[in-house]
Amino acid sequence: xxxxxxxxxxxxxxxxxxxxxxxxxxxxxxxxxxxxxxxxxxxxxxxxxxxxxxxxxxxxxxxxxxxxxxxxxxxxxxxxxxxxxxxxxxxxxxxxxxxxxxxxxxxxxxxxxxxxxxxxxxxxxxxxxxxxxxxxxxxxxxxxxxxxxxxxxxxxxxxxxxxxxxxxxxxxxxxxxxxxxxxxxxxxxxxxxxxxxxxxxxxxxxxxxxxxxxxxxxxxxxxxxxxxxxxxxxxxxxxxxxxxxxxxxxxxxxxxxxxxxxxxxxxxxxxxxxxxxxxxxxxxxxxxxxxxxxxxxxxxxxxxxxxxxxxxxxxxxxxxxxxxxxxxxxxxxxxxxxxxxxxxxxxxxxxxxxxxxxxxxxxxxxxxxxxxxxxxxxxxxxxxxxxxxxxxxxxxxxxxxxxxxxxxxxxxxxxxxxxxxxxxxxxxxxxxxxxxxxxxxxxxxxxxxxxxxxxxxxxxxxxxxxxxxxxxxxxxxxxxxxxxxxxxxxxxxxxxxxxxxxxxxxxxxxxxxxxxxxxxxxxxxxxxxxxxxxxxxxxxxxxxxxxxxxxxxxxxxxxxxxxxxxxxxxxxxxxxxxxxxxxxxxxxxxxxxxxxxxxxxxxxxxxxxxxxxxxxxxxxxxxxxxxxxxxxxxxxxxxxxxxxxxxxxxxxxxxxxxxxxxxxxxxxxxxxxxxxxxxxxxxxxxxxxxxxxxxxxxxxxxxxxxxxxxxxxxxxxxxxxxxxxxxxxxxxxxxxxxxxxxxxxxxxxxxxxxxxxxxxxxxxxxxxxxxx
Numbered sequence: 001x002x003x004x005x006x007x008x009x010x011x012x013x014x015x016x017x018x019x020x021x022x023x024x025x026x027x028x029x030x031x032x033x034x035x036x037x038x039x040x041x042x043x044x045x046x047x048x049x050x051x052x053x054x055x056x057x058x059x060x061x062x063x064x065x066x067x068x069x070x071x072x073x074x075x076x077x078x079x080x081x082x083x084x085x086x087x088x089x090x091x092x093x094x095x096x097x098x099x100x101x102x103x104x105x106x107x108x109x110x111x112x113x114x115x116x117x118x119x120x121x122x123x124x125x126x127x128x129x130x131x132x133x134x135x136x137x138x139x140x141x142x143x144x145x146x147x148x149x150x151x152x153x154x155x156x157x158x159x160x161x162x163x164x165x166x167x168x169x170x171x172x173x174x175x176x177x178x179x180x181x182x183x184x185x186x187x188x189x190x191x192x193x194x195x196x197x198x199x200x201x202x203x204x205x206x207x208x209x210x211x212x213x214x215x216x217x218x219x220x221x222x223x224x225x226x227x228x229x230x231x232x233x234x235x236x237x238x239x240x241x242x243x244x245x246x247x248x249x250x251x252x253x254x255x256x257x258x259x260x261x262x263x264x265x266x267x268x269x270x271x272x273x274x275x276x277x278x279x280x281x282x283x284x285x286x287x288x289x290x291x292x293x294x295x296x297x298x299x300x301x302x303x304x305x306x307x308x309x310x311x312x313x314x315x316x317x318x319x320x321x322x323x324x325x326x327x328x329x330x331x332x333x334x335x336x337x338x339x340x341x342x343x344x345x346x347x348x349x350x351x352x353x354x355x356x357x358x359x360x361x362x363x364x365x366x367x368x369x370x371x372x373x374x375x376x377x378x379x380x381x382x383x384x385x386x387x388x389x390x391x392x393x394x395x396x397x398x399x400x401x402x403x404x405x406x407x408x409x410x411x412x413x414x415x416x417x418x419x420x421x422x423x424x425x426x427x428x429x430x431x432x433x434x435x436x437x438x439x440x441x442x443x444x445x446x447x448x449x450x451x452x453x454x455x456x457x458x459x460x461x462x463x464x465x466x467x468x469x470x471x472x473x474x475x476x477x478x479x480x481x482x483x484x485x486x487x488x489x490x491x492x493x494x495x496x497x498x499x500x501x502x503x504x505x506x507x508x509x510x511x512x513x514x515x516x517x518x519x520x521x522x523x524x525x526x527x528x529x530x531x532x533x534x535x536x537x538x539x540x541x542x543x544x545x546x547x548x549x550x551x552x553x554x555x556x557x558x559x560x561x562x563x564x565x566x567x568x569x570x571x572x573x574x575x576x577x578x579x580x581x582x583x584x585x586x587x588x589x590x591x592x593x594x595x596x597x598x599x600x601x602x603x604x605x606x607x608x609x610x611x612x613x614x615x616x617x618x619x620x621x622x623x624x625x626x627x628x629x630x631x632x633x634x635x636x637x638x639x640x641x642x643x644x645x646x647x648x649x650x651x652x653x654x655x656x657x658x659x660x661x662x663x664x665x666x667x668x669x670x671x672x673x674x675x676x677x678x679x680x681x682x683x684x685x686x687x688x689x690x691x692x693x694x695x696x697x698x699x700x701x702x703x704x705x706x707x708x709x710x711x712x713x714x715x716x717x718x719x720x721x722x723x724x725x726x727x728x729x730x731x732x733x734x735x736x737x738x739x740x741x742x743x744x745x746x747x748x749x750x751x752x753x754x755x756x757x758x759x760x761x762x763x764x765x766x767x768x769x770x771x772x
Contacts, residue, residue, distance in 0.1 A: 003117035004087055010115055017083040017113070018076060024091035032059055035096030036069065039084065045072060051095075062095060066102030073103060074110045081111040089116035185225060185326045186298050186333050188270050203262045206249045207269060213241035218251060220281045222270040223302075226295070227257030234288040235281075279303045294322045298334070307343035315341070316351060319358075323499060331499065332358035336371060349375045349384055356391050361503055365395050383419035390416060390427050397434050406435040410447050417454060425454050426500075429467045432474065433507060448474040462491035463504050466511065479607040485511055493520040502527075514574055516605065516613035518644050543577040550583055551688035558584035559593070575604050575616065582620040583656070591624075598624055612649070615640030619653045622660070630660065651680035655693050667700040674700065715756055722749040723757070727765035 011019055020039045028034040033051045040048065047068035049055035076082050084100070086092065092100075104114050207218060220235045221227075232254070236243040246252040253259050260266045270278065279302070286299035297318045300311055315338035323331035335355035342348035356371035368391065375388050390412035397405035413427035428451035435444040452471040458464045465488035473481035492508040495501050509524035542561050549558035562577045562584070578601040585594035598620050605617035615637045622633035634657040641650040658674035661667075678693035715723065725735045732746045754761075757768055 007085055007087055007115060007117050011083070011085060014081075014083050014113070017081045019083045019085060021083075021085040021087075023087040024089055026091045029091050029093050031093055032095040033065065033093065033099070035086065035092045036065070036099055039086070039096075047072070059095075062098040062102065065095070066099045069099050070103045070106055073112055077111040081113070083113040083115065085115045087117050088119070090118040186294075186322065186330050188223065188225060189267055203251055203265045204268060207246075207251055207265065210245060210249065210251075211241075213239045214245040216277065216281065217241040217243065218246050218269055219273050219277060220285060221246070221252060221258050221260070222266045223278065223281050223299075224258075224285055227259055229254060229256070229258055231285065231288055232258045235284055238284055238288070279305065294318050294325060294330075294334075298322075298337075301334075301337045301341065304341055306341075308341045309343055309347075312338040312341040312351070316354075320499060323502070328358060328362035328499075328502070329364070332362045332364070332367070336367075339371070339374070345376065346381075346384075353384070353387050353391065358499075360391065360394055360398070365398055368395055382415075386412065386415035386419055387423060390423065393427075394430060397430065406431060406443050406447075409434055410443060410450075413447070413450070413454075421454070421458075425451075425458065425464055425467055426503075428454055429463065429470070429504070429507075432467075432470050436474075444474055461500065462488055462495055462508070463500055465491050466504060466508060470511075478604050482515060482607045486515055486517065489515060489517055489520045489524070493523055513576075514604070516575065516608040516610040516616075518610070518612050518646065522645070543580050546577065546580040546584065548688060550580060550587070551686070551692055553587075555584040555588040559588060559590070563593075575601060575613070578604070579616050579620050582623055586623045594624060611640045611643045612646055615644065615646070615653070616649060619649075619656065623656065634660065647680055648684060648686070651677045651684070651686075651689070654680070655689065655696070658693070659696050662696060662700050671697060671700050671702050675702075715753055716749075719749050719753040719756070722746055723753040723765055723768070726750055726762050727768070729762075 007021075011021065022035065022038040024035055036048070037052045044052060044054060045068075046055075048065065050058075050060050051065045051068075053059065073082055073084070084103075086100070089097070100114060100116070103112070107114065207215065210218060216239050217232075217236050220239070221232060224231060224235075233243055235241075243254065247254050250261055251265065253261060273281075282299040282303035286296050286303060289296040289299060297311075297314050301315055304311060315334050319331045319334040319338070322334045332355055335351060335358050339348055339351035339355050342351055352371050352374045356368045356375070359365075359368035359371055372388060372391055372395075375384070390409070393405060393408035393412045397409055409427060409431045413424050413431055416424035416427055428447060431447040432444070432451060435447060448471040451467050452475065455464050455468040455471065459468065465484065469481050469485035469488045472484050489508055489512045492501065492505060493512075505524050505528035509521055509528055512521035512524055546558040546562040549555065549561060558580060562581045578597050581597040582594050582601065585591075585597060601620055602617060605613035618633045618637035618640060622630045622637060625633055634653065637653045638650070638657065641653055644650075654673040654677035658670045658672075658677060661670035661673065674693050674697040678690055678697060681687075681690035681693055722735055725738060730738065732750070735746045757765070759765060759768065
């Protein structure tokens with residue numbers, strides 16, 4: 001968190017305050033009271049008019065303006081607390097700074113808060129206490145990066161990006177803003193014109209003072225995104241450059257990897273070089289890359305000067321290997337370059353279409369549209385025209401979901417059936433997923449019948465099984481679809497991730513959740529990388545919002561949130577939404593709605609037949625029952641859910657069971673379940689539910705444990721990920737590959753997690769709650 005973000009957070013927390021906020025401007029530093037004038041957002045009082053140059057012939061001194069400002073601000077604070085917030089305070093004019101110091105020295109006893117954020121290099125005395133924001137630690141940086149990256153990225157590149165941020169929140173934010181241009185770890189983001197090097201840095205000038213060989217070496221470091229030290233030294237020898245020179249000049253750090261001391265210098269160095277120099281450097285990097293085929297081919301592509309069909313074929317053939325390392329974005333980059341290097345117009349169009357599809361899968365819709373614009377298909381080229389129409393319809397559906405885009409997708413699927421049956425089945429899948437939330441019933445049934453016919457003789461691939469099962473779901477209902485959809489989910493669960501499988505992993509994960517298939521749901525969710533995106537909001541997100549409303553007692557809002565989304569019948573977590581609706585309706589006193597939702601839930605949990613499904617069914621049925629029947633249902637729910645890894649659902653059931661027991665004066669029994677629920681929620685970071693369990697526990701006569709959610713959040717996000725994977729039996733090397741870090745980094749995080757959790761081995765991690 002940088003200084004501006006810290007101020008943003010403070011302002012967000014200042015509920016009920018009148019906030020006077022400005023950002024000081026360097027150009028006004030020599031204008032007396034310019035900052036004070038900006039701060040004052042109302043009519044200028046007479047006592048300040050002279051200071052602002054609105055009256056009189058000369059400006060009064062601070063000894064006059066300071067007391068006047070103090071009286072005005074404290075006067076405002078008598079009716080409502082006031083917060084004076086100044087960003088970049090080091091650019092304030094001296095007069096305003098002295099006035100604020102005058103006010104700060106006398107603020108005690110008044111509802112007045114003064115917050116100034118300034119450059120760390122600024123020095124100054126005054127009564128305002130100072131807090132220095134240091135760099136983020138490596139765990140915090142890794143956690144932020146992992147949370148922002150939607151798909152895989154080359155692990156070596158990820159570590160280099162993190163190292164070059166130096167824990168600086170602004171530098172990390174700039175790196176995260178350029179993630180799309182990284183192309184999974186193969187691209188080099190261009191310089192951003194709205195950014196420059198850190199204040200006080202003269203790295204560009206220092207780079208210009210290098211000799212020509214060393215400047216080329218610096219260019220090579222910029223062009224090689226992994227920071228490979230051995231490759232850097234080979235390139236230095238090839239160029240006749242001294243590898244120590246850029247380090248001596250403070251431009252590079254050569255440790256475990258080669259990194260730039262200023263992240264902006266990397267892109268500035270690369271894009272300031274002449275195209276011929278960049279091509280020469282990439283050629284040399286390819287020569288020295290060795291056995292890393294994707295890297296070598298990528299450098300060769302960047303070194304190419306024109307059409308090169310052999311290289312284009314190699315790029316196309318290496319795209320799958322690139323995807324394994326850098327996700328859909330890397331595959332898209334390889335295919336796009338292959339298209340650019342292809343001489344034959346027809347082959348170039350095919351590769352451009354494939355690149356557009358890959359760009360779409362990576363989430364870069366603008367790039368997908370640009371690639372489509374390069375496809376020139378003759379009217380009589382029916383197959384290529386059909387594919388182009390399909391890709392355009394896909395983008396339209398992603399940008400503007402609804403009946404119109406679903407119809408365009410259906411038309412594209414029909415055109416493809418005769419010329420490209422595999423793509424036609426992909427298009428039909430997209431139609432079904434697009435039409436469900438759009439509530440386009442006519443199109444949905446029409447498309448489902450055609451999809452069923454298209455998939456009739458094609459069941460070898462998981463995506464075709466998914467198409468068949470989803471069509472059955474739409475035409476014949478949930479119960480009839482359980483068997484074919486379970487077969488599809490199982491196939492996705494067991495199959496290696498080729499590009500077609502990878503594209504539908506996220507959708508398959510939602511279907512697994514709708515079937516209450518916990519192991520498959522967890523696995524598919526973990527493996528999914530972008531791919532197909534459901535148009536519009538899904539029932540899973542609405543269920544999460546409804547859960548928060550239920551936790552805080554806003555039952556009418558929970559009902560509205562879930563009932564509105566469930567009308568669309570969107571696959572994925574519909575059962576969870578129904579469970580939230582049952583609880584909200586019971587608490588709101590709407591017995592009819594609760595019974596209706598519970599009956600719909602039973603239509604799903606019964607055919608599914610898993611412990612997860614049976615546990616949720618019993619828990620919701622218990623909410624509508626009473627006496628011994630309710631008691632038996634709660635116990636059944638706890639037994640069933642206890643056999644699963646659904647710690648969240650288990651805690652919810654213990655909470656409602658504990659509440660039920662307390663209301664029947666079974667306080668001792670209630671305490672056991674409420675205490676367990678509170679511990680689960682605290683470990684899971686579910687603060688609202690933990691507070692609800694704590695209140696119920698207090699009502700039984702027992703004090704809740706004084707362990708806040710924050711005190712249980714000792715583990716950083718990256719430590720939680722590492723510990724969770726270690727608990728599941730993965731080795732350090734496997735965890736490193738999964739999280740795109742080095743095994744040494746995994747060992748570091750695991751060591752810290754063991755110390756915080758009080759365990760000494762991986763085997764003990766199974767007893768730790770909250771790692772899911």
